[in-house]
Amino acid sequence: MLYSFINSLDKLLKFKSAAAHCDIPCKIYDPSTAQIAALSVIRFIDIINELEQPLSVANTAQLARLVREKEIHASKVKEEVRVIWGDYFKQPQFDQFPDTHALVHSIMLTASKCKQHIDREHAEQLLALVNQFADSFWQTKGIATYQAKSPYPPSEHVVYPDLKSA
Amino acid sequence: MLYSFINSLDKLLKFKSAAAHCDIPCKIYDPSTAQIAALSVIRFIDIINELEQPLSVANTAQLARLVREKEIHASKVKEEVRVIWGDYFKQPQFDQFPDTHALVHSIMLTASKCKQHIDREHAEQLLALVNQFADSFWQTKGIATYQAKSPYPPSEHVVYPDLKSA
Amino acid sequence: MLYSFINSLDKLLKFKSAAAHCDIPCKIYDPSTAQIAALSVIRFIDIINELEQPLSVANTAQLARLVREKEIHASKVKEEVRVIWGDYFKQPQFDQFPDTHALVHSIMLTASKCKQHIDREHAEQLLALVNQFADSFWQTKGIATYQAKSPYPPSEHVVYPDLKSA
Amino acid sequence: MLYSFINSLDKLLKFKSAAAHCDIPCKIYDPSTAQIAALSVIRFIDIINELEQPLSVANTAQLARLVREKEIHASKVKEEVRVIWGDYFKQPQFDQFPDTHALVHSIMLTASKCKQHIDREHAEQLLALVNQFADSFWQTKGIATYQAKSPYPPSEHVVYPDLKSA
Amino acid sequence: MLYSFINSLDKLLKFKSAAAHCDIPCKIYDPSTAQIAALSVIRFIDIINELEQPLSVANTAQLARLVREKEIHASKVKEEVRVIWGDYFKQPQFDQFPDTHALVHSIMLTASKCKQHIDREHAEQLLALVNQFADSFWQTKGIATYQAKSPYPPSEHVVYPDLKSA
Amino acid sequence: MLYSFINSLDKLLKFKSAAAHCDIPCKIYDPSTAQIAALSVIRFIDIINELEQPLSVANTAQLARLVREKEIHASKVKEEVRVIWGDYFKQPQFDQFPDTHALVHSIMLTASKCKQHIDREHAEQLLALVNQFADSFWQTKGIATYQAKSPYPPSEHVVYPDLKSA
Numbered sequence: 001m002l003y004s005f006i007n008s009l010d011k012l013l014k015f016k017s018a019a020a021h022c023d024i025p026c027k028i029y030d031p032s033t034a035q036i037a038a039l040s041v042i043r044f045i046d047i048i049n050e051l052e053q054p055l056s057v058a059n060t061a062q063l064a065r066l067v068r069e070k071e072i073h074a075s076k077v078k079e080e081v082r083v084i085w086g087d088y089f090k091q092p093q094f095d096q097f098p099d100t101h102a103l104v105h106s107i108m109l110t111a112s113k114c115k116q117h118i119d120r121e122h123a124e125q126l127l128a129l130v131n132q133f134a135d136s137f138w139q140t141k142g143i144a145t146y147q148a149k150s151p152y153p154p155s156e157h158v159v160y161p162d163l164k165s166a
Numbered sequence: 167m168l169y170s171f172i173n174s175l176d177k178l179l180k181f182k183s184a185a186a187h188c189d190i191p192c193k194i195y196d197p198s199t200a201q202i203a204a205l206s207v208i209r210f211i212d213i214i215n216e217l218e219q220p221l222s223v224a225n226t227a228q229l230a231r232l233v234r235e236k237e238i239h240a241s242k243v244k245e246e247v248r249v250i251w252g253d254y255f256k257q258p259q260f261d262q263f264p265d266t267h268a269l270v271h272s273i274m275l276t277a278s279k280c281k282q283h284i285d286r287e288h289a290e291q292l293l294a295l296v297n298q299f300a301d302s303f304w305q306t307k308g309i310a311t312y313q314a315k316s317p318y319p320p321s322e323h324v325v326y327p328d329l330k331s332a
Numbered sequence: 333m334l335y336s337f338i339n340s341l342d343k344l345l346k347f348k349s350a351a352a353h354c355d356i357p358c359k360i361y362d363p364s365t366a367q368i369a370a371l372s373v374i375r376f377i378d379i380i381n382e383l384e385q386p387l388s389v390a391n392t393a394q395l396a397r398l399v400r401e402k403e404i405h406a407s408k409v410k411e412e413v414r415v416i417w418g419d420y421f422k423q424p425q426f427d428q429f430p431d432t433h434a435l436v437h438s439i440m441l442t443a444s445k446c447k448q449h450i451d452r453e454h455a456e457q458l459l460a461l462v463n464q465f466a467d468s469f470w471q472t473k474g475i476a477t478y479q480a481k482s483p484y485p486p487s488e489h490v491v492y493p494d495l496k497s498a
Numbered sequence: 499m500l501y502s503f504i505n506s507l508d509k510l511l512k513f514k515s516a517a518a519h520c521d522i523p524c525k526i527y528d529p530s531t532a533q534i535a536a537l538s539v540i541r542f543i544d545i546i547n548e549l550e551q552p553l554s555v556a557n558t559a560q561l562a563r564l565v566r567e568k569e570i571h572a573s574k575v576k577e578e579v580r581v582i583w584g585d586y587f588k589q590p591q592f593d594q595f596p597d598t599h600a601l602v603h604s605i606m607l608t609a610s611k612c613k614q615h616i617d618r619e620h621a622e623q624l625l626a627l628v629n630q631f632a633d634s635f636w637q638t639k640g641i642a643t644y645q646a647k648s649p650y651p652p653s654e655h656v657v658y659p660d661l662k663s664a
Numbered sequence: 665m666l667y668s669f670i671n672s673l674d675k676l677l678k679f680k681s682a683a684a685h686c687d688i689p690c691k692i693y694d695p696s697t698a699q700i701a702a703l704s705v706i707r708f709i710d711i712i713n714e715l716e717q718p719l720s721v722a723n724t725a726q727l728a729r730l731v732r733e734k735e736i737h738a739s740k741v742k743e744e745v746r747v748i749w750g751d752y753f754k755q756p757q758f759d760q761f762p763d764t765h766a767l768v769h770s771i772m773l774t775a776s777k778c779k780q781h782i783d784r785e786h787a788e789q790l791l792a793l794v795n796q797f798a799d800s801f802w803q804t805k806g807i808a809t810y811q812a813k814s815p816y817p818p819s820e821h822v823v824y825p826d827l828k829s830a
Numbered sequence: 831m832l833y834s835f836i837n838s839l840d841k842l843l844k845f846k847s848a849a850a851h852c853d854i855p856c857k858i859y860d861p862s863t864a865q866i867a868a869l870s871v872i873r874f875i876d877i878i879n880e881l882e883q884p885l886s887v888a889n890t891a892q893l894a895r896l897v898r899e900k901e902i903h904a905s906k907v908k909e910e911v912r913v914i915w916g917d918y919f920k921q922p923q924f925d926q927f928p929d930t931h932a933l934v935h936s937i938m939l940t941a942s943k944c945k946q947h948i949d950r951e952h953a954e955q956l957l958a959l960v961n962q963f964a965d966s967f968w969q970t971k972g973i974a975t976y977q978a979k980s981p982y983p984p985s986e987h988v989v990y991p992d993l994k995s996a
Binding site for chain 4: 890894
């Protein structure tokens with residue numbers, strides 16, 4: 001098929017990047033919500049793996065709850081990252097972090113794996129990728145970051161903005 | 167009417183507080199989501215008040231969007247605070263902060279005011295109350311807090327956990 | 333940390349209770365939705381406990397459905413009660429029922445137990461507490477109540493407003 | 499087009515009605531939720547019509563909130579009625595109330611009108627139709643009904659099941 | 665009970681059908697969303713039935729996910745069909761397809777069966793009924809249809825509008 | 831800050847692309863839902879621009895409804911495209927369409943513009959981009975496409991898969 005009704009994607013994209021900084025209202029973006037959701041995914045997987053086997057009816061019910069929460073929080077990671085990437089990141093940010101498209105896409109795939117499996121490894125990767133994304137985000141805003149253990153289980157390292165020194 | 171089928175509310179409540187620490191799975195609670203939502207309410211009100219008057223059709227449409235987001239984020243404040251209060255706070259936390267019930271109820275009323283009005287004052291009060299709640303929360307976990315301006319508009323003071331020194 | 337940016341919670345709360353009766357639109361509150369949700373939680377637990385064991389794949393699937401509905405309805409209890417408590421109850425209602433904060437908090441904890449477990453006892457307690465809340469609510473409005481069995485399973489006693497005699 | 503892959507709709511429908519009473523779990527149906535939503539639609543329209551004109555920015559914001567709530571509650575009427583009709587009503591109930599399909603369809607159309615307009619008349623019709631539906635429902639269960647004014651605004655007549663005499 | 669406050673349902677219904685064509689905004693209706701959801705229900709059932717038995721914890725978790733998706737998509741079928749039936753179908757369409765009420769009701773019951781069971785047969789019936797509904801819909805708009813296999817699993821026959829020849 | 835806890839994003843990404851084809855269940859992807867949502871955005875903007883001015887209260891209410899629907903459908907475009915891009919597109923598809931990341935990001939930005947404005951131009955661009963995405967998608971599956979006018983307003987050109995010839 002001859003696909004003719006868009007003459008040029010480039011033309012459209014050019015329009016977009018030129019218009020970037022003036023027509024979007026300044027919004028509040030904060031990757032912490034995605035990071036908390038990624039921590040939650042690890043946590044739910046930990047609790048799943050602690051369930052006594054063979055599964056009793058009560059524990060099968062508990063598993064169904066944990067799976068549902070895991071689904072919801074893995075989707076939340078996708079959604080929150082998509083919003084920051086799709087609304088905030090524009091040409092200047094991509095110039096600073098050219099791999100952002102690939103990083104975001106990788107977060108989507110890894111979050112899907114976390115939905116499909118109950119292995120901790122995928123969830124740890126998800127958190128690592130989301131931390132990477134958070135680190136990039138804060139750098140584009142000129143805000144230094146530091147790592148610390150989350151003050152609640154699963155006590156994994158999280159990238160935080162260093163607001164105290166700011 | 168003689169309300170007889172609950173012999174004693176006290177009996178029920180006693181059961182509850184005795185059972186508190188063992189039958190709830192350790193969960194991830196973080197008031198930052200409520201704080202971001204409260205900041206967002208201030209921000210939407212600021213943008214509403216910057217709309218040029220008299221309202222054009224385009225600006226009436228924009229107002230409808232901003233009101234919708236304000237509704238959603240004020241409800242999110244209520245929801246997030248309700249979860250931490252209703253799931254995490256139990257007798258030991260209430261012993262430490264006996265006014266928590268009143269504080270949480272006040273957050274509910276103030277969030278309602280933020281939905282009903284477009285005055286910045288209510289939204290500033292909401293953030294102050296949610297910060298107060300966050301401060302209590304971190305104290306019950308033995309984590310020091312500090313204040314800093316949010317690294318995005320509306321650049322208001324927010325209570326953060328001091329994880330760097332932890 | 334010296335928490336200084338709210339000089340006084342009391343000041344805020346005072347403002348709130350003074351402003352209570354004029355700035356809230358008259359709304360429609362009805363605890364029946366919470367009561368139906370609490371009945372549903374009992375019902376789902378009954379059906380869960382009737383599943384033939386060991387669980388076949390079909391029954392494991394059915395269990396997952398029932399757990400999901402139980403989650404949704406227990407959350408609905410929390411949400412509906414939170415709305416009436418957080419929007420409608422103010423100083424005059426608290427004067428009439430000083431234990432309301434504790435009752436509402438107890439509903440939150442008990443609804444959480446209903447999510448975590450498949451024991452009928454927690455769900456019966458939840459209904460009892462929600463009935464207690466409904467009874468208080470109708471009394472604050474000067475409407476008498478009566479008890480009757482719900483006209484559908486699980487046929488438990490429910491507090492209804494006596495509108496016929498009104 | 500010759501539509502051949504369903505040989506006979508009748509065959510499918512026959513299967514359906516034969517299978518009706520054994521394979522559906524006994525559920526909790528209660529039209530009160532739809533009735534409360536219909537009352538709410540009337541109420542929101544009343545408040546809309548009380549807004550001072552010409553609309554200030556604050557009142558335009560309030561109107562946007564009221565419209566949103568009206569949308570949500572009119573959709574809730576549709577959803578709640580669809581569930582009872584689509585899950586509970588089967589051949590025996592249709593034998594008793596042969597006009598139920600038409601009544602339910604009429605509720606859908608009238609709820610749409612309530613979304614599209616701000617006239618009280620449509621909302622009153624919606625409540626009347628939902629009351630009619632509730633009355634049929636309770637009759638199919640052999641439960642008498644009575645009318646009373648709702649114990650909150652808009653104080654319209656509502657059909658309630660007579661559980662006291664049951 | 666003498667149900668008196670609606671003098672006549674006919675009167676209401678008459679009003680409705682007379683008003684049908686002018687007060688509804690022209691909207692976008694497309695049964696394809698319901699058809700995709702029905703295909704998805706078949707697909708989830710296929711994947712459920714491919715799970716290795718006895719179910720491991722990982723597969724019990726996967727089953728919970730599949731059941732949740734099946735619930736969501738079966739509900740989506742109900743919702744999408746209800747919207748087209750309840751918003752678009754009016755007297756002229758019912759004249760053309762007098763069995764539409766029964767067809768739509770049958771879709772509701774069959775979608776419920778798909779939620780309650782994991783048998784492919786119910787899901788195939790659901791797709792057949794939704795295709796029947798789609799076929800009627802396109803005919804009321806004067807658009808021919810054709811059947812083709814869906815270009816993705818479960819590769820079942822779907823009724824499509826013939827837009828190429830239009 | 832030295833960001834050390836991810837040694838190498840490349841390592842993670844490599845793992846990902848290697849694992850791509852075996853651990854994702856075959857799913858049902860169909861861009862038609864995004865295309866219908868994009869058409870709806872154009873339609874809502876058309877109806878908004880037909881509202882009589884100056885806006886009466888009834889029309890201000892109608893505008894609030896239209897804006898809400900526009901928000902919901904523009905978000906739906908984002909969500910549906912994100913799912914196909916984030917779940918289905920992997921290395922082989924990116925090899926075939928190397929600009930997909932940029933195209934998807936452009937859809938996000940354009941959908942945001944459609945939310946912020948009431949100009950038809952943005953919505954037409956959105957549809958063009960979503961059509962471009964749909965065309966790529968069908969090509970990756972080896973299915974030819976054709977253009978036809980949507981069989982409902984706004985009667986814009988849409989890319990459809992050519993299933994008849996398949």
